[in-house]
Amino acid sequence: RLTQEDAQLAAQHHVVVVTTTVAGHFHPAQHTHPDSTVHSGETSSSRHNHPTSPAHKTSSVTRDIQAHNLALLHQAGVKIAIGSDHAETALAEALHLRQLGVFDNLTLLKLWCETTPQAIFPSRNIGRFEEGYEASFLVLRDNPIENFDYVQQITLRMKQGVPLSLSPPTHTLGPAHKNHPLAIHPLH
Incomplete structure (x- = not known):
């Protein structure tokens, strides 16, 4: 303790x-x-x-x-x-x-x-909705402040302004291997 x-x-x-x-x-x-x-x-x-x-x-x-x-x-x-x-x-x-x-x-x-x-990532402007910050965020089905379980109901993913797929990827724009944890999967 x-x-x-x-x-x-x-x-x-x-x-x-x-x-x-x-x-x-x-x-x-x-x-x-x-x-x-x-x-x-x-x-x-x-x-x-x-x-x-x-x-x-x-x-x-x-x-x-x-x-x-x-x-x-x-x-x-x-x-x-x-x-x-x-x-x-x-x-x-x-x-x-x-x-x-x-x-x-x-x-x-x-x-x-x-x-x-x-x-x-201390050198990046990340984790806030403010001018000059990266547009990397999740959109949830409903308000997780009212019901925390909504953190499991993602309806949209954005990484640096690019919408990402919610389904398994067919190809990537990141590291070559599609299962790589840093792979980026754009929406089509």
């Missing part, structure tokens, strides 16, 4: 904290009880999620510490970026942060859409 002094020191040193709170949720606990047999009707993951399992108790403690630390850092003015340890996007991380309940929808969106890209 971080202390108020830790958070203030991080803010004074302009530390950017990149969240990866969801990382452990997709990796079952490495330590198992000697009787680690999976019984009929149960999966190894259901055993770890049972309220009396050591893994569930650890997970609950971990969530409490994560929520405490993030709230403390945010209150101290530390920049928080939404990260991804094991996926192409930070969607799972953003959804998990929403479940933690530390940030309201507007704050979480600002962390994800403003703070994060500005931390990743």
